[in-house]
Amino acid sequence: MFDGLLKIAPRCDVCGADFGQADVGDGASVFVMFIAGFLAVVLYLLVEVAFRPPWWVHLIIQIPFVPLVSIALLRPIKGMLFALQYSHDAQEARLDE
Numbered sequence: 006m007f008d009g010l011l012k013i014a015p016r017c018d019v020c021g022a023d024f025g026q027a028d029v030g031d032g033a034s035v036f037v038m039f040i041a042g043f044l045a046v047v048l049y050l051l052v053e054v055a056f057r058p059p060w061w062v063h064l065i066i067q068i069p070f071v072p073l074v075s076i077a078l079l080r081p082i083k084g085m086l087f088a089l090q091y092s093h094d095a096q097e098a099r100l101d102e
């Protein structure tokens with residue numbers, strides 16, 4: 006269903022279903038930002054309370070942590086949103102009815 010890391014393929018590899026009309030846009034990014042931000046704050050607080058390290062230790066931990074968690078979460082969440090949108094045949098709202 007993916008064509009590359011995050012791009013949705015034009016059609017299903019298995020059954021050939023057309024994925025052209027479904028577009029999740031930036032929807033997954035919002036959830037990933039909330040989840041990764043929450044996890045980063047929890048990690049910061051745990052490290053701070055447990056070890057009381059100097060400030061640069063937090064930098065060394067957080068700079069790789071936030072991008073890795075974000076990249077790890079983007080694909081499954083985007084896939085989930087796409088699957089929900091596709092299976093419910095969701096479309097943009099229109100006012101002409």
Ligand SMILES: [Zn+2]
Nearest residue numbers: 017019020022
């Ligand atoms: Zn299929």
